[in-house]
Every structure is written in structure tokens, then in C-alpha cells.
Amino acid sequence: MAKQSSFFRSVSRLYPHIKPVLPRLIMGLLSALLASVVALTIPQVLRVLINDSLRPGATAGAVWGSAGLILALGVAEAVLVALRRTFVINPATTVETRMRVSLYGHLQDLPVAFHDRWGSGQLLSRAMTDLNFIRRWMAFGAIMLVVTTLTVVIGVVVMFTMSWQLALIFLAAAGPVMVYGFRFRTRFSKVTRRSQDQAGDLATTVEESVHGIRVLKAFGRSREALETFNGQAEELRQTEIAKARHQAVFSMVVTLLPELALGTGLVTGILLAAGGHLSIGSLVAFFATAAVIAAPVEFSGMLLAMALTAKTALDRHFEVMDSQNTITSPAEPRRPADVKGALSFHNVTFAFDDAPDKPVLKDVRLDICPGETMALVGITGSGKSALLQLVPRLYDVTAGSITLDGVDLREFSVQELRALVAVAFEDTTLFSSSVRDNVLLGVRAGDADTREEILAEALDTAQAHFAYSLPEGLDTLIGEEGLSLSGGQRQRLALARAIAARPSVLVLDDPLSALDVNTEELVENRLREVLAGTTTLIVAHRPSTVALADRVALLEDGRIAAVGTHTELLAGNSHYRYVIASLETEPRDLDSELSALDDTEEVSQ
Numbered sequence: 001m002a003k004q005s006s007f008f009r010s011v012s013r014l015y016p017h018i019k020p021v022l023p024r025l026i027m028g029l030l031s032a033l034l035a036s037v038v039a040l041t042i043p044q045v046l047r048v049l050i051n052d053s054l055r056p057g058a059t060a061g062a063v064w065g066s067a068g069l070i071l072a073l074g075v076a077e078a079v080l081v082a083l084r085r086t087f088v089i090n091p092a093t094t095v096e097t098r099m100r101v102s103l104y105g106h107l108q109d110l111p112v113a114f115h116d117r118w119g120s121g122q123l124l125s126r127a128m129t130d131l132n133f134i135r136r137w138m139a140f141g142a143i144m145l146v147v148t149t150l151t152v153v154i155g156v157v158v159m160f161t162m163s164w165q166l167a168l169i170f171l172a173a174a175g176p177v178m179v180y181g182f183r184f185r186t187r188f189s190k191v192t193r194r195s196q197d198q199a200g201d202l203a204t205t206v207e208e209s210v211h212g213i214r215v216l217k218a219f220g221r222s223r224e225a226l227e228t229f230n231g232q233a234e235e236l237r238q239t240e241i242a243k244a245r246h247q248a249v250f251s252m253v254v255t256l257l258p259e260l261a262l263g264t265g266l267v268t269g270i271l272l273a274a275g276g277h278l279s280i281g282s283l284v285a286f287f288a289t290a291a292v293i294a295a296p297v298e299f300s301g302m303l304l305a306m307a308l309t310a311k312t313a314l315d316r317h318f319e320v321m322d323s324q325n326t327i328t329s330p331a332e333p334r335r336p337a338d339v340k341g342a343l344s345f346h347n348v349t350f351a352f353d354d355a356p357d358k359p360v361l362k363d364v365r366l367d368i369c370p371g372e373t374m375a376l377v378g379i380t381g382s383g384k385s386a387l388l389q390l391v392p393r394l395y396d397v398t399a400g401s402i403t404l405d406g407v408d409l410r411e412f413s414v415q416e417l418r419a420l421v422a423v424a425f426e427d428t429t430l431f432s433s434s435v436r437d438n439v440l441l442g443v444r445a446g447d448a449d450t451r452e453e454i455l456a457e458a459l460d461t462a463q464a465h466f467a468y469s470l471p472e473g474l475d476t477l478i479g480e481e482g483l484s485l486s487g488g489q490r491q492r493l494a495l496a497r498a499i500a501a502r503p504s505v506l507v508l509d510d511p512l513s514a515l516d517v518n519t520e521e522l523v524e525n526r527l528r529e530v531l532a533g534t535t536t537l538i539v540a541h542r543p544s545t546v547a548l549a550d551r552v553a554l555l556e557d558g559r560i561a562a563v564g565t566h567t568e569l570l571a572g573n574s575h576y577r578y579v580i581a582s583l584e585t586e587p588r589d590l591d592s593e594l595s596a597l598d599d600t601e602e603v604s605q
């Protein structure tokens, strides 16, 4: 994941984002720069005050004039600092928000294969912490880094004009600081990257354990979870300590060396002044200037650390933004005038990205007629869910093709295809919004009345009438992932959501698995009416679900082993009988069923 690039290359990628707000950022930078120039001017006024206004015979008015000027410069510096804040805060928050929105948009676009690989905490920390840091750096760190560098350069030039001997002493101290700064940069970059990645992993652990709190509690694994978390938190703590240690040593170097130079310079300055080579005013002004630039020099450790952390945050942000969306719409999408729903798999092979040489689907050939309901049956891990996910293009086929009414799915616009295909997964995700919004998620058009009709019909078909009795009826907010609902209730809402979309193709992954036998029968009876006109691919883990289908496809180790009606397969395929027997919740008497078949059909293997 970690990819090293130069600081300037990483930061230059911010340019398109800051371009619209560049004028304000430049105004902020100029204000800060002016504040520094003003601060550097004060010692010069002091020099004139000491050399001219305080010399014997000078008037009191001249002293007042210089003092007034110093006061005015102090006020101007304070105003300019305030102006810097005013100029930069708005653009920095604007850039942060825009980058966050574009990251979120990109995450929505990226294929499921990307989300399989990335921990949610890593994405969360990039969307929140990293972008927050980039904002703070833009508003403060970056500007102060430029201003500090320029202040030091201008300050040193001014010091040279006053006394080249003293200035050389200060410059001598700068050499080791720069060398050390370079080494610090390399080490600090590595440790910063580690700390940000570890923080992301920690966020993933929190997210997973909050999400899986019931499982952890039920299995009494809370203590172990805590220990794992503690281990990760400790690793992060160690990294943070290493980070702070690097920073502390660097700060010590950049504080100590200028202080040493100051001491040496003071002795040399007094000797120069005593020898008449330097005026008292210049000596005072020199050290006042040294004091003005001492603060930015001491500050530089923190500013450099901020810059490196921001660089890492930018690298982490662009790692996600650079991930390509491989599932895209063609330049000129096709759409049959009237979608009938003939779904065909032509020699489809599919492998997940992390195991490219182990295809989970091999040479799948399957034709589902318009309006037909095809059940997919197979032992666990045979590739049923993988096959379903290819239909709405959550993944793309590795080889072969899938067509809808003869048109390759990749020739449709992705949005259009997903409007034509509705899905209900076994793992029913509901969003933190009302029942109404959850069920109408896939309903794109229609006025309020039509939408209400669709909603009522879908809830009725899915036997989800319980929704009306929730505390606020259909407006009841259901918690994250519908946690406040039972498994069967969630499943019925997910089924209602798929039905409400009124798709041309319905893809159902064992949609009734969490229902009790009575509710299942009620849902099946109503579902039969819906399925009658819709092409449906349904993964069946229960014989009762198989009964909904016109035909059944048997999947065996990623291949279609047989296709036929339930009766045909039961009669003619031993693996099918084995699978069906293993699906039975209550043992069925297959022998008697078979002997009944014997009377009417010819049994062929």
C-alpha cells in the first residue's frame, strides 16, 4: 500500500483542488509574509532609536516618534496575523469538503472488488483524519512554512548588512541544522506513514467489533477482542512515541544550535562594539533580529513534521483516488427498446482478483427465458452467489459474456443496467433511514401517490406488514443495518426493496432463509405472482424455494452440471439428489418420492 513519492510531487496534486481558492490563499500568505516583514522592521527602528534618538543632544520628540512607530508596527503585525486567519480558513474548509465529497463519490464508483481488499477503517481514516490534517496544514502549516523560510532568509540578509562577522556565526549553525533536517525528513516520513496506517487498522477493528458486537458477546470473546485491540493500540502508541522522539530530537537540535550561535555571537558582538567596529544600535538591532528569526527556526521542526504528515495524508488520499473503476459504462451505451428479460450466460468464467488462477465459475452456459424463474442450487462454495453478482455487474466476468436480450451487459450503461436488475442478498443491508426510504431505494421515478402504491404493494408481497405497526409506521428510522429489526423482518424489507424496483431481472440470494415456515409460505404465494412476469435468478437453500422456480440449474464446483425442472433433476441426477437431501431442514423420504416418479417417468442417470 505504501508508495513513496517526492514531497513536491505529492503536494502538487493538491493544485486542482486549491486552484479555485488560490487568490484567498495567496492573500493569506501575503498577510503572513507582511507580518514577518513588519516584525523584522521593528529591530531596525530600534537601531535608529538607539543610534540617533538616544544620542546626546537628541530631542524627546524623536524618542516618542520612534516608540510610537514601534507600537504602530506591533499593532500592524497583530492585524496582519488576524487577516491571515480570516483569509485562509474559508478556502481550507472548502478544499477539505470538496476533497471529502469527491473521495466519497469515488468510493461509490469503485467496484466491489476494491472494497473486498480495503478495510473500512482505512477508508474512514482517509476520509476523516487525513483530510482534516490536510486542511489544517493548508490553513496554517504550508503558509507558515513558506513565511518562516522567507523570514529566516530575509532576516539573515538583514543581519549580514549589520555585521557580516556575526551573521557568519549564525550561518555556521544553520549547516548542521539543514543536514539533520534532511535525515529527519526521511525517518519521520516512514514513521508517520506507519502511524497513519496503524490508525486506519485500529479504526477497522473498532468498526468490525461494533458491527459484530452481538457475535463477540454471544461467544464470550469480548476479552479477546479487547486484547487484540489493546495490542494494536499499543503498536500505534509505540509508533507515536517514535514519532514524538524524532520530533523532540529535531526540535532540540534546531533550538540548541541557534542558542549556541547566540551566545557566541553575543561575546563576539560585544568585542566588535568595544573595538569600535559595530555601533551599539546595530548590536542591539542585530540581536533583536536574531530573536525575531529564532522563533521561526525553533518552530521549523514542528512545521517540517506537519508538512511530512500532510504529504503522507495526501499520498493516502490519492492511493484511493488513483484506484481505477474497472466497471464502467461504454461511451455509447445500448438499450433494447423494450427489455423482455432473456438472460444468457455464454461460457462465463470468473475469478476473484485475489485468486486469479482459481476461477470460481468455469465455462458457465445458461439461458433463462423472459419471465422464467431459474433456481440455482449447489453445495456451499459452489459459486452461486458469485454467479448472481455478475448480473448487476458488481463484478465483471473474467471470460465469456452475459447478455440481456442479446446485448452484452457491458454494453449497457451501468446505471441503466442496475435499474433493470434488482437484487436481494442473503446479507440484508438496510440503511439508517426510514422504512419507506429503504424500500423505495431502487424506485427512481413516479409521483408521491405512485410511490406510495408501489411501497404498499411491495410490503404486501414480502409480507412485511409489521412495518405499519412500528412506532412511527413507515417513517420509523431503522438503525444502522436495521439492527433494531429481527433477521426475518430485515429480510422481508430487503425483498420488498427488490420487488419495489419493478425490475426486468430479479436476482435473489436465498431471500427467505430467515423466515419461519408459515411466513415463508405466505411470501412464496405472493412472490409467485410477481415472479410470473419477471425473469428471476434465485439461489435456493431450501426445497421450498426451489419450488418457486420453473427450472433449476445445478452448480457443481463452478460449472453448470445440469439444468431441468426439479422433478427431472431429482429423477436424473444423483448429485442433485445429494444436494437436495442436504438442503432439507426436515428429512424427506426421497426414496418414496423417487418410487412415485418411477411410475410415471423414465429414470435416467
Ligand SMILES: Nc1ncnc2c1ncn2[C@@H]1O[C@H](COP(=O)(O)OP(=O)(O)OP(=O)(O)O)[C@@H](O)[C@H]1O
Pocket: 116, 352, 354, 355, 360, 378, 379, 380, 381, 382, 383, 384, 385, 386, 387
Ligand atoms: N470476495 C471474495 N473474494 C475471494 N473469494 C471469494 C469471495 N467471495 C467468495 N469467494 C470464494 O468463491 C467461492 C464461491 O463462493 P460463493 O459465495 O459464490 O459460494 P456459494 O455457492 O454462494 O456458497 P453458499 O451456499 O455458502 O452461499 C468460495 O470458494 C469462496 O470462498
